[in-house]
Amino acid sequence: xxxxxxxxxxxxxxxxxxxxxFGIALVAFTAGAVAGLPMALxxxxxxxxxxxxxxxxxxxxxxxxxxVHIAWxxxxxxxxxxxxxxxxxxxxxxxxxxxxxxxxxxxRGGFLAIQRGQHEAAIVLGLAPWQRLWYVILPQTLRLxxxxxxxxxxxxxxxxxxxxxxxxxxxxxxxxIVATRTFRPLEVLSTVAIxxxxxxxxxxxxxxxxERVSRKAx
Amino acid sequence: xPGMVRxxxxxxxxxxAAAAITALLIGSAPDMARAAASRLGDIKxxxxxxxxxxxxxxxxxxxxxxxxxxxxxxxxxxxxxxxxVKLQIVDAGWDTAVAGITTGKWDIxxxxxxxxxxxxxxxxxxxxxxxxxxxxxxxxxxxxxQSVADADKPDVVFAxxxxxxxxxxxxxxxxxATHKLFSQVTDADMVQEVLSGHADAAVxxxxxxxxxxxxxxGDRIRFIPGWDQPLGIQPCPVAYAIPKGDEALRSFLNMExxxxxxxxxxxxxLDRWLSSASLK
Amino acid sequence: xxxxxxxxxxxxLVSGALVTLRITLVAAALGLVIGLGLALAxxxxxxxxxxxxxxxxxxxxxxxxxVQIVWxxFVVPVxxxxxxxxxxxxxxxxxLNEAAFLAEIMRAGIQGxxxxxxxxxxxxxxxxxxxxxxxxxxxxxxxxxxxAATTLMLLVKTxxxxxxxxxxxxxxxxxxxxxxxxxxxxVLTTVALAYFLLTYPIxxxxxxxxxxxxxxxx
Numbered sequence: 139x140x141x142x143x144x145x146x147x148x149x150x151x152x153x154x155x156x157x158x159x160f161g162i163a164l165v166a167f168t169a170g171a172v173a174g175l176p177m178a179l180x181x182x183x184x185x186x187x188x189x190x191x192x193x194x195x196x197x198x199x200x201x202x203x204x205x206v207h208i209a210w211x212x213x214x215x216x217x218x219x220x221x222x223x224x225x226x227x228x229x230x231x232x233x234x235x236x237x238x239x240x241x242x243x244x245x246r247g248g249f250l251a252i253q254r255g256q257h258e259a260a261i262v263l264g265l266a267p268w269q270r271l272w273y274v275i276l277p278q279t280l281r282l283x284x285x286x287x288x289x290x291x292x293x294x295x296x297x298x299x300x301x302x303x304x305x306x307x308x309x310x311x312x313x314x315i316v317a318t319r320t321f322r323p324l325e326v327l328s329t330v331a332i333x334x335x336x337x338x339x340x341x342x343x344x345x346x347x348x349e350r351v352s353r354k355a356x
Numbered sequence: 357x358p359g360m361v362r363x364x365x366x367x368x369x370x371x372x373a374a375a376a377i378t379a380l381l382i383g384s385a386p387d388m389a390r391a392a393a394s395r396l397g398d399i400k401x402x403x404x405x406x407x408x409x410x411x412x413x414x415x416x417x418x419x420x421x422x423x424x425x426x427x428x429x430x431x432x433x434x435x436x437x438x439x440x441v442k443l444q445i446v447d448a449g450w451d452t453a454v455a456g457i458t459t460g461k462w463d464i465x466x467x468x469x470x471x472x473x474x475x476x477x478x479x480x481x482x483x484x485x486x487x488x489x490x491x492x493x494x495x496x497x498x499x500x501x502q503s504v505a506d507a508d509k510p511d512v513v514f515a516x517x518x519x520x521x522x523x524x525x526x527x528x529x530x531x532x533a534t535h536k537l538f539s540q541v542t543d544a545d546m547v548q549e550v551l552s553g554h555a556d557a558a559v560x561x562x563x564x565x566x567x568x569x570x571x572x573x574g575d576r577i578r579f580i581p582g583w584d585q586p587l588g589i590q591p592c593p594v595a596y597a598i599p600k601g602d603e604a605l606r607s608f609l610n611m612e613x614x615x616x617x618x619x620x621x622x623x624x625x626l627d628r629w630l631s632s633a634s635l636k
Numbered sequence: 637x638x639x640x641x642x643x644x645x646x647x648x649l650v651s652g653a654l655v656t657l658r659i660t661l662v663a664a665a666l667g668l669v670i671g672l673g674l675a676l677a678x679x680x681x682x683x684x685x686x687x688x689x690x691x692x693x694x695x696x697x698x699x700x701x702x703v704q705i706v707w708x709x710f711v712v713p714v715x716x717x718x719x720x721x722x723x724x725x726x727x728x729x730x731x732l733n734e735a736a737f738l739a740e741i742m743r744a745g746i747q748g749x750x751x752x753x754x755x756x757x758x759x760x761x762x763x764x765x766x767x768x769x770x771x772x773x774x775x776x777x778x779x780x781x782x783x784a785a786t787t788l789m790l791l792v793k794t795x796x797x798x799x800x801x802x803x804x805x806x807x808x809x810x811x812x813x814x815x816x817x818x819x820x821x822x823v824l825t826t827v828a829l830a831y832f833l834l835t836y837p838i839x840x841x842x843x844x845x846x847x848x849x850x851x852x853x854x
Contacts, residue, residue: 200835201835201836202793202831202835203793209820210824217552225554300702305538310702310703315537317519318518323459324714330703331700331703342697409802418815420645447803
C-alpha cells in the first residue's frame with residue numbers, strides 16, 4: 139500500500155484546486171443565469187430580429203460541446219479580436235455562455251409551466267406587461283426552476299474540469315500533474331473523482347429537494 | 357426526516373464503495389506487473405508489439421488520419437519484423453507514457469528521455485541519441501527575456517508538456533517562474549503557445565527540435581542561450597522505456613539498436629527524417 | 637480566415653464525425669438498457685436494490701465524464717486482464733454514465749404516470765408485467781421524451797471527451813488537423829458546425845414527436 143502514501147503527500151496540492159474549480163463555477167453560473175433570463179425573454183418575446191438572435195445563441199451553445207467553446211475562445215479572442223484575458227477568464231467566459239443557453243431554456247420551461255390562468259388573470263387585472271412579468275410570472279418562475287437550475291449547476295461544476303486542457307490549475311489539471319509525478323493515474327483519478335463528488339453531491343441533493351418542494355406548490 | 361437519513365446512508369455507502377475500489381486497485385496493480393515474467397513471452401504469444409504513440413517531432417509524428425511516421429516508427433517496425441510480430445501503436449501522451457508501461461497498456465515507449473525519476477518505475481535500453489535543452493521565447497515578447505535568470509521570475513509563464521522531460525528541465529531552470537502544464541500536447545503546440553503570447557517561454561530539445569524550430573519559424577523565435585547551445589541543466593539520453601526488471605526485453609532491444617547503429621541504418625534514417633522535418 | 641487550407645482534411649473530419657456517431661449509438665443503447673434496469677431497481681420494493689441503484693446513479697452523475705472515461709481506460713484492463721481500445725473504453729464509460737441520467741429520467745417518467753392508471757390496470761386484472769408494458773411505459777414515454785432528447789444531445793457533445801484517451805473522434809481529428817495546418821480557428825469553427833449538424837436534428841425530431849403526442853391528447 140506504499141503507493142497511497144506518496145499520493146497522500148499531494149493531497150494538499152490537489153485540494154488547492156477546489157477553490158479554483160468552485161470559483162470558476164460560481165462566476166460562470168452567476169453570469170450565465172443573469173444572461174439566461176433576458177435570452178429566454180427575448181426568445182419568447184415576439185420581436186422577430188431579437189427572437190431570432192436569442193434562438194440562434196441558445197441553439198448554438200446548446201448543440202456544441204463546451205470543450206469547443208473553451209478552445210475557440212482561447213484562440214479566437216486574442217488573435218481575431220485582440221482581447222487578451224487570463225486563461226481562467228477564458229474558461230469562465232466560455233462556460234458562462236454555455237450556461238446562459240441552458241438557463242435560458244430552464245427559464246423558458248418555467249414560463250411555460252406556469253398555468254395559463256396566471257397569465258390571463260394578470261392581463262384581466264389590467265397589469266402592464268412588465269408588471270405582469272415582475273409581480274406575477276417571475277416570482278413563480280423562480281420557484282419552479284430552482285431544481286433544474288441546480289442541475290445546471292452540477293453540470294457546470296463537472297464541466298470546469300475542461301479548463302485542464304488550457305492548463306488552468308484547477309482540480310482536474312492538478313490531478314493530471316500529480317498523476318505524472320506519481321505514475322499512478324488510477325489512484326489519482328479516483329481521488330479526483332471523490333473530490334468532484336464531494337463538490338457536486340450536496341448541490342444535487344439540493345436540486346432534488348427543491349424539485350420536490352416546487353412540485354408541492356402546485 | 358426520512359429523506360435525510362436515506363441520503364446520509366447512501367453518501368456513506370458511496371464513499372465506502374469508492375474507497376474500497378481504490379484500495380482494490382492499488383492492491384492489484386503491482387500484482388499485474390509482477391505476473392509478466394518477461395514481456396517478450398507475451399509479445400510473441402499475442403503476436404503484437406505494443407508501443408506508446410507519443411509524439412516527438414521529427415522522430416515520431418502523427419498525421420491527421422491518425423497514423424504515425426518517423427525515424428522511430430521505422431526502427432520499431434524493423435524490431436517488430438525481427439521478432440516476427442505486428443507493431444501496434446497505442447495512442448498516448450507524455451503524461452501517460454510511463455504509467456502505460458506499469459499498467460500494462462503497452463510494452464515499450466520510444467523516443468523517451470532517461471530521467472532519474474522515471475528510472476524509479478521503468479527500465480530503459482541504452483540510449484541511441486544524446487540531446488540537451490534550451491529555452492525558447494518569442495522574438496516579440498515584451499518581457500525581454502535574455503537569460504535564464506530573466507526567465508526565472510514569477511511573472512514569466514512557461515508552457516510545459518506535463519510529464520515530459522522538458523517540464524523537469526524547465527522547473528529546474530526556472531523554479532520561480534509560473535509553469536502551465538498541458539496534457540496530450542506536443543512540442544509544436546508549446547511553440548504555438550509561445551508564439552501566440554499565451555506563454556512566455558518553453559523548453560525544447562537541442563539540437564534536433566531547436567534546429568527544426570529555427571528552420572520553420574526563423575527569427576520569430578529566440579533561443580536562450582542559442583539554438584545549438586545546450587543549457588546542460590538536465591541532459592536527455594533518448595532511449596526506449598520498458599517494464600522494470602525485464603532484462604530479456606532489454607537485451608533484445610539493445611542488440612537490435614546496436615545492429616542498426618553498426619550497419620548505418622540509424623544514421624541514414626536520422627538524416628532522412630531530419631532533412632524533411634518541419635515542426636508539423 | 638482561410639478555410640481552403642483545411643479543405644484537404646475534410647475526409648478525416650468526416651470520418652471523425654462518423655466515429656462520434658458510433659460512440660453515441662453504442663453508449664445510448666447501453667445507457668437505455670442499463671438505465672431502464674436501474675430505474676426499475678430504484679422503484680423496487682426491495683430496499684437494497686433501490687439503494688444500490690441510487691449509489692450507482694449518484695456516483696456517475698456527480699463525477700466528470702472526463703474522469704470516468706480515463707478511469708475505465710486504465711481500470712478495465714487491470715481488473716479483467718482484457719485489453720480495451722480507446723473506442724471501447726469511451727463507449728463503455730459514456731454508456732454507463734448515460735445509464736445513470738436515463739435512469740432518473742425514466743424513473744420520473746414512470747412515477748409521473750398517475751396512480752389511477754395503475755389502480756385501473758390492477759382492477760382490470762392485468763399482471764405487473766402487462767401493466768408496465770401496456771399502460772405505464774407508453775404513457776411514461778411521453779414524459780420521458782423531452783429530457784431524454786436533451787440527454788442524447790448532451791451525449792453527442794460529451795463524446796468530445798473521448799479525445800483525451802486518443803479516440804479518433806471529431807474533436808481529436810480536429811486537434812490533429814490543427815497541428816498539421818496551424819489553423820486552430822478554422823478547424824474549431826468547422827468542428828463546432830459539425831457538432832451542431834449532429835445534434836440539432838435530435839432537437840427538431842424530439843420537438844416534432846412531442847407535438848404529435850400533444851395532437852393525440854387533444
